[in-house]
Amino acid sequence: MDSESLLKYVQEEYSERIIGGEMVKGVPVFEVKPEKWVSLCGMLRDDSDTMMHSVSNYTAVDYREKHGGFKLVITIFSHILNHRLTLETLLPAKDDEIPEIETLATVWPTTIWFEREHAELFGIEFINHPDPRHLMLDDDWDEGYPMRRGWTGTDFVVKPDK
Amino acid sequence: MGIISKLPAYMETIPGGGILTTTTEKLLNLSRASSLWYMLFGLACCAIEGLMATGASRYDFDRFGMIFRASPRQSDLMIVAGTLTHKMGKRLKVLYDQMPDPKYVIAMGGCANNGGPFYYDCYSVMKGVDKIVPVDIYIPGCPPRPESVLEACIQLQEKVKKEKMGKWSASTE
């Protein structure tokens, strides 16, 4: 399926689960309701017209200033049909709040590590995560969530002199 | 410390043993300098250059009598090749402690010297190996060329050759 028809197809089939969809640089991007996040992903994987059985990338973005929360962005694609799309969802959070969302591990096992990374670096809690340990940071790390914007960090972060 | 390293100290007590001591010392030092077995401590990019490419045919560490040992118990030299993170730092210290005396450390590359390109704005990288273990030779570069690794080994050999026997036996006992 080419990107245009994919955009149309998803918008029509899953209209109650998404907030909006648009074309960004040739790839369909959809804004998903946080509570429908896991179910939509599962459907897109199982739908024989989309067959999104692989994850290309899964990232979290700190949009607390701009949109008032964290965004999860996942790019999924199909090896067989050779198309991809991007899903986004906004998790509202202010200041030091830790947002929560259901884990995607049940849909694509590869997201386990991605989510572990997001959990420790951004401070997003994934409910029912099968392996909620630190991935990158040491087990006894307690200096906060380093990838959050404005994290000033600890003694060992050196900032260049201006 | 092996038994033989106490030899010069005993010799000194013999009348006229001074000359003997220097000769023995020189010989022992020479043997240590000619057989620096290094432990594989490849952490990042420098491991490819410093340990693999330097060990391969074109540069050939073996010419200097240097072979790699996988076990720290059997190595004399630790070439810390690459970025040392705080998480790895603890493990490095353990491995260093496991090496038998006399032992040497070469910090290879910018990251091992002081953090290198990961000095600023970085929350996980240790700013230099010398924060946790004593370093004998620093090699600049990112990554250093194999030639500079060989040069560092020659420098270390020079250093070992000049060592006084009492020095390292006193410092560790």
Added chain:
Amino acid sequence: MLELRPIFDAIGEFLNSILPEFWVTIVSAFGTGAIILGVASVFVLFFVWWERKVSAHMQQRYGPMRTGWHGWLQTIADGVKLLQKEDLIPRDADKLVYLFAPVVCFVAAFLAYVTIPFGEGLIVQDLNIGILYIIAITTFTVVSLLMAGWASHNKWSLLGGMRSAAQIISYEVPLSLSLIGVIMIAETLSMVSIVVQQEGWFWNWYVFRQPLGFIVYYIAATAEANRTPFDIPEAEQELVAGYNVEYSGMKWAMFFFAEYINMLTISAIAVTLFFGGWHAPAPFLDFIPSWIWFVGKCLLSVFVLMWFRWTYPRVRVDQLMAFAWKFMLPLAFVNIILTGFGIYLF
């Protein structure tokens, strides 16, 4: 001409003339012990250097170059350095066993030299059960490896020790059986008699009457000596360094020493039993002393072992076992049966 036997005889006569008989026994026992130890040490020093050079040249490198001419002092430097290293004993190690493991390994490796004829008349003691003695004594190594693996209190070394026990015991069976063919033809267990029977032209060597037996022996012996492709007890990429992972300095050097001594042992046995021992391949070459022939053949055999090591990947532990029991053992039996038929027919 350059035979060594007359020299030793002369020394023996001299000792007999100045000392009572009891003391002659003592002195000659220690003397031969020292000579064997010295000769074997020289061989090991040479082998270590040679292996590094051989491997280097196979890999388009030079190998040791800086210590002496083409690095010939390298092994000595290594040895002196190892003497200077700190003598570590891990805190949780079983101290007594830990200390004795290298000693057992070292001694077991040397004991085999009692019955190896290095040249015409150059044998410590020509036992009438020579082969049996060698097979029995070389297996002792496995005890030391198990001791080392257990005592180090390290899981990697335990694994290495277990592996070596399984490997050496398994390969002991085809190894022993492969030698039976030779014994059947020779009708003796004495090493000297077997060599004497192979005198004359090279087609008298037993390798031409026992090709199958030789192949089985050589493969099994490679496994006995823990050489690649059968070096799984110390597989560097899997077990770090296997049973000797916690050993440092001279204790480790003793293991290393024993490994190379074993290499010489298996070569010496192969030469004695299959390649005519100290005999020249042709009678007109007899002017070259016998011990030179023996050493030359041994070196060739050791070179082949090195060649194996630097060419082949390592086999897996279960494949190793399957190879021993499912392939080598039947082959050894086939060899025995064929030999029996041969003896019956001719």
Added chain:
Amino acid sequence: MSVKQLRTEEMLINMGPQHPSTHGVCKLVIKMDGEEVKYIQPHVGFLHRSIEKIAENRNYPQFVPYTDRIDYCASMNANHAYVVAAEKLGDVEIPERAEYLRVIMAELNRIASHLVWLATFTIDLGAVTPFLYAFREREDILDLFEMTCGQRLTYNYMTIGGVGWDIPKEFEPKLRQFLKIFPSRIDDYEDLLTNNPIFLHRTKGVGVLPKETAYEYSVSGPSLRGSGVKWDIRKAEPYSIYDKFDFDIPIGTEGDAWDRYKVRLQELRESAKIVEQAIDGLPGGDFKKKVPLTWKPPEGEVFCRIEAPRGEMAYHIISDGTPKPYRMKIRTASFCNLQVLPIIGVNHMIADLVAIFGSLDIILPEVDR
């Protein structure tokens, strides 16, 4: 004593973080029943260098040297992934000569990277000599890189808007000479390994990665193609000028370590073919378009992926209109490929685990970033 009285228990072993065959600093906690591995848990992060955090504090052109260090075995490809993404973000058109030079360098680096893989894989299996043969050819490629950009490992060659330097005069004859001898050198490796019975026994049927598992875990690159999936981003979503070249995608059938080995060896030949076509068609002209250090791409985001030697490498860049990225996420192949190790590595001998780890071609800085 009966068999029942023999009590056995599983042994828990830490493999790493400093172990000869973990290719860097990875820790595998494994449970072993005798020699057999029953459970694997990888621990990573020993080389986490917070590159994504650094990216937020650097200008766009300043970040190129950091991409080298994400995958040091294939720095050119890592450069390529970043500059392609950044150019897509800012709609920068680059000269055609630069595209050709990029493809030449990227494919040469793919060869070099696969050679490092071949070297370490064979060493994991206990054969030391192929290691040195593979590094001999790698040195030839590094010579070519060195005469172009003065570095042996971390090149910083591709910049946003083109490439940093033009190739020198001696480059082309040296490259052609290399391309002439290289196929025969691959034959040498095959002579040493492909028909070696021990090598066959060690790799055939070891670590079978089924297609479905590969999909679920987003395995990519030669490891995926070894399982019989004809998927290569150079063909599926052509970036740069890969649609101009004629090359095959080698695939395996079983998905075992042998297939992954075979696919990579085949890729060496294919890459050499691409380089040959690219150097034949190399156009003249400019090699670089000037992009200032304080280059400001328009606000927006881009996700762009390329085929690196280890698989899919992608940059997700979010720009807020300032000279520094708002967020940069780097998706690397090894991060996903390593996750299948606990699945395909269990119920194998520990020796096989080492072989499987080697055959997946994991490089730890790519996992940790």
